[in-house]
Amino acid sequence: MMAGMSAPESTEDGRALPERLLRYPSFLMLRLTREARRIRAFLGDDGLRAPHVTVLACLADFGPTSQKAISDRLGIDASDLVSLLDDLERAGYATRRRDDHDRRRYTVVLTTAGKRALRRSMGVAERMNDLLLEPLRPEEREQLHGLLLRVFAHHDPGRVPESYR
Amino acid sequence: MMAGMSAPESTEDGRALPERLLRYPSFLMLRLTREARRIRAFLGDDGLRAPHVTVLACLADFGPTSQKAISDRLGIDASDLVSLLDDLERAGYATRRRDDHDRRRYTVVLTTAGKRALRRSMGVAERMNDLLLEPLRPEEREQLHGLLLRVFAHHDPGRVPESYR
DNA sequence: CTAATCTCAGGCTTACTGAAATAG
DNA sequence: CCTATTTCAGTACGCCTGAGATTA
DSSP, rough: OGGGGGOTTTOOOOOOHHHHHTTHHHHHHHHHHHHHHHHHHHHHSOOOOHHHHHHHHHHHHHSSEEHHHHHHTTTTTTTHHHHHHHHHHHTTTTTEESSSSSSEEEEEEEEEHHHHHHHHHHHHHHHHHHHHTTTHHHHHHHHHHHHHHHHHHHHSTTSSSOOOO | OOOGGOOOEEEOOOOOOOOOTTHHHHHHHHHHHHHHHHHHHHHHSSSSHHHHHHHHHHHHHOEEEEEHHHHHHTTTOOOHHHHHHHHHHTSEEEEEEESSTTTTOEEEEHHHHHEEEEEEEHHHHHHHHHHHTSSSSSHHHHHHHHHHHHHHHHSSSTTOOOOOO
């Protein structure tokens, strides 16, 4: 029938979200993580997703470690870590070596190619961050970051190193 | 062998995350949405998850609408909406009525029980918000909310009604 | 014998794609 | 004939549980 029948909202805008939801920072963060994922996909896929990069950063910053130690540090389940490391190993970014002192353990080591991949990924993260926080001035970005960090540190004490506030 | 062998990090703390990741608001938001989910689970499960509540709020604020209109407004895929509405209908919180003017459409209506359920859910959301933002003072919470809202409005123009900044 | 580490199988949620059925 | 709405089937991800295999 008529095309505009279902959209009498030229001013009302049929895309507005319920205000009672917009009031909650947790709701906004949920939607913004969706946006961040979209931006990251747009910037180009190097085959690495967020958890992969997290693991690479862990290996780079804290050196070769067992899978259990990675799991504890990152809060990634040990069983999920298996396939992540399979991916990284297949791509040549990390290797598993048996620990001779405790043969139950593997020692995971970052390769040279892995370091390169991490550097590239951090470049993408930087551009994504710029796009995501585009409307904020530098001091506002710092403000946002500081508030989020305080909230996070409150719920996950120990995950934020002393040196980093 | 020795129990403390794998934890020589009394000061180093084996749970610290890589600083280069903590620098990114998007990383912190990702971890905080995990925390929010945990808090919500802790507060008690009324069987409704976040998307269910979002749909209820949509119906309450904008009245009876077609599934397509809900999908467009909330950015929830139409195919995913099907099972959500199945859940809500089964719980007696919403009903589907054939649209007589366009029999392809259903008109989704919020029931009285649905309004009650929404009120309860918003109560849970309020307590979750309090727990999540515990370390922040009221004016800091307002600051955080304002910053997140501006970022969100920038990426999803039209989703934030004019009346709501 | 008990416990720790790694692995596999599988469930459940969110987000998405493609296609069928019905109706305009 | 082509399009719109709802629905279903199936994929992939993140998060979680439970259990097996190997080793301490």
